Amino acid sequence: MGNLAIIYIAGLSEGIHEPMLGGASAFDRVLEWGRSVPESRGIRVLADASQNVPDGLTVLRREEWTEESLVGALAEIVEAFEDADRPEALFYAWGDSPLMDSKVTDTLWTLHYRYDAEYTFADGYPEGLAPEILAAALPGKLRALARDRQGSPARNSLFEILRQDINAFDVETDLSPVDLRMDRVSITCDTRRNRSITEKLHAAGGRDAESLCRVIPEHRELLRDRPAFFPIQVTDRAPQAPSYRPHAAVYGDPRQGSRHMDVELFADLCRRIAEFAGDAVVSPSLIGEPASHPRIGDLIRAALQPPSLQVLVETSGIGWDPPLLESLAAEYGDGRLKWIVTLDAADPELYRSLRGEGQAAAEEGARRLIALFGRHCWIQAVRMNENEEHLEDFYRTWTDEGAQVIIQKFDSYAGFLPDRQPADLSPLDRFPCWHIKRDMPILIDGRVPPCVDDLERREILGNVFEEELETVWSAGEALHRSHVEGDYPGPCAKCDEYYTFNF
Numbered sequence: 001m002g003n004l005a006i007i008y009i010a011g012l013s014e015g016i017h018e019p020m021l022g023g024a025s026a027f028d029r030v031l032e033w034g035r036s037v038p039e040s041r042g043i044r045v046l047a048d049a050s051q052n053v054p055d056g057l058t059v060l061r062r063e064e065w066t067e068e069s070l071v072g073a074l075a076e077i078v079e080a081f082e083d084a085d086r087p088e089a090l091f092y093a094w095g096d097s098p099l100m101d102s103k104v105t106d107t108l109w110t111l112h113y114r115y116d117a118e119y120t121f122a123d124g125y126p127e128g129l130a131p132e133i134l135a136a137a138l139p140g141k142l143r144a145l146a147r148d149r150q151g152s153p154a155r156n157s158l159f160e161i162l163r164q165d166i167n168a169f170d171v172e173t174d175l176s177p178v179d180l181r182m183d184r185v186s187i188t189c190d191t192r193r194n195r196s197i198t199e200k201l202h203a204a205g206g207r208d209a210e211s212l213c214r215v216i217p218e219h220r221e222l223l224r225d226r227p228a229f230f231p232i233q234v235t236d237r238a239p240q241a242p243s244y245r246p247h248a249a250v251y252g253d254p255r256q257g258s259r260h261m262d263v264e265l266f267a268d269l270c271r272r273i274a275e276f277a278g279d280a281v282v283s284p285s286l287i288g289e290p291a292s293h294p295r296i297g298d299l300i301r302a303a304l305q306p307p308s309l310q311v312l313v314e315t316s317g318i319g320w321d322p323p324l325l326e327s328l329a330a331e332y333g334d335g336r337l338k339w340i341v342t343l344d345a346a347d348p349e350l351y352r353s354l355r356g357e358g359q360a361a362a363e364e365g366a367r368r369l370i371a372l373f374g375r376h377c378w379i380q381a382v383r384m385n386e387n388e389e390h391l392e393d394f395y396r397t398w399t400d401e402g403a404q405v406i407i408q409k410f411d412s413y414a415g416f417l418p419d420r421q422p423a424d425l426s427p428l429d430r431f432p433c434w435h436i437k438r439d440m441p442i443l444i445d446g447r448v449p450p451c452v453d454d455l456e457r458r459e460i461l462g463n464v465f466e467e468e469l470e471t472v473w474s475a476g477e478a479l480h481r482s483h484v485e486g487d488y489p490g491p492c493a494k495c496d497e498y499y500t501f502n503f
Contacts, residue, residue, distance in 0.1 A: 414454065
């Protein structure tokens with residue numbers, strides 16, 4: 001019988017072949033792990049059509065990998081063997097994970113074998129330490145559940161496919177001794193950010209799952225690296241002034257706004273973001289309505305010019321030119337351009353009280369975006385006392401139209417607004433703010449506050465049009481370290497946005 005190690009590298013950069021952690025490359029380290037799986041019968045590598053793979057390895061290539069084709073490939077690997085000679089299980093891992101842990105792998109195999117499981121995984125550990133174990137027959141059973149799933153495989157794809165009918169499968173789990181899920185650490189080299197964090201944790205003594213479970217809680221200051229999310233104010237104009245947003249009271253009526261960021265300045269900023277952060281999500285939606293910018297199409301295209309960047313447009317749905325949206329969908333239908341349309345209510349009277357006029361235009365824009373961008377578009381409602389009783393109808397209305405719906409928590413802007421939350425969802429124990437750790441908000445004039453919720457701009461980290469991005473970002477280290485030490489100065493003391501997560 002024996003077992004096969006399956007190593008997925010499709011879409012990963014050549015960085016997986018570069019030396020790291022003072023020695024071999026991530027891919028070479030994963031190969032070493034693959035040869036050590038219990039009762040090993042070899043390794044199979046899943047790669048793109050032209051991806052570099054060392055000689056001597058058995059490789060399955062595809063022009064384009066989807067979740068459906070991934071499951072199909074796993075099934076084909078098993079079916080290539082005669083029935084009596086088929087492997088007992090597949091140990092599935094990604095080839096950018098330099099610290100795959102053989103001890104955790106052995107623990108998973110013991111569970112899998114003892115309980116005759118179909119799927120076994122580790123939970124609570126950082127990403128990149130443990131494989132998923134699939135019984136040989138499982139990929140064949142998952143084919144029906146994976147049908148028409150045309151998105152690119154993600155690290156959780158197999159579990160997401162399986163959990164559509166999870167009660168139909170025998171699943172076992174090994175739990176980490178310390179639950180590190182909320183730290184969202186990825187011990188991988190898929191991005192500059194993750195590679196750097198991995199190197200820092202390794203230098204601090206994190207060499208395997210056991211030591212990382214000790215090092216990470218002791219050194220959370222190491223988890224702030226390059227920013228991942230750049231909300232940028234490209235205009236101060238908007239067609240609405242929602243009643244639950246404080247910006248009109250602080251900065252003036254956005255319906256009278258007239259300032260717009262220069263396209264060339266924005267394009268150069270996005271180029272610099274890509275050079276500094278590597279991968280990142282740019283959102284031209286900070287404070288103003290992006291559709292109000294007279295050259296919003298040029299801005300979006302400029303942000304998507306660096307191939308490592310993605311764009312998230314948060315919008316009221318009002319003011320978009322249909323031919324522009326059609327051309328953007330034709331150019332960027334691959335998922336790098338994403339949309340969130342905030343509507344808040346389906347009931348006309350409630351909509352008007354929350355957002356003002358324009359519901360018909362907003363809903364028309366929302367439907368157009370759903371039709372053009374499909375699963376890369378979401379409809380959103382901010383949950384608050386005023387619409388709490390209507391959210392079920394809102395959710396049903398839009399899901400019946402095939403939309404994906406987000407229910408966002410109400411933000412009081414660090415106590416600037418009266419609390420309108422129907423329920424307190426904050427964790428029992430506070431932890432360092434996700435936004436201080438991963439977000440770099442940029443105002444229309446280039447200034448960078450530590451956080452978008454500090455409306456009084458009591459502190460400015462710098463100006464991206466006058467200083468290097470790295471210099472401005474580094475100025476936020478002291479605030480993050482304060483959070484790590486349990487000290488929350490200024491508006492942070494009253495803020496409960498710390499546990500919300502963008503990218």
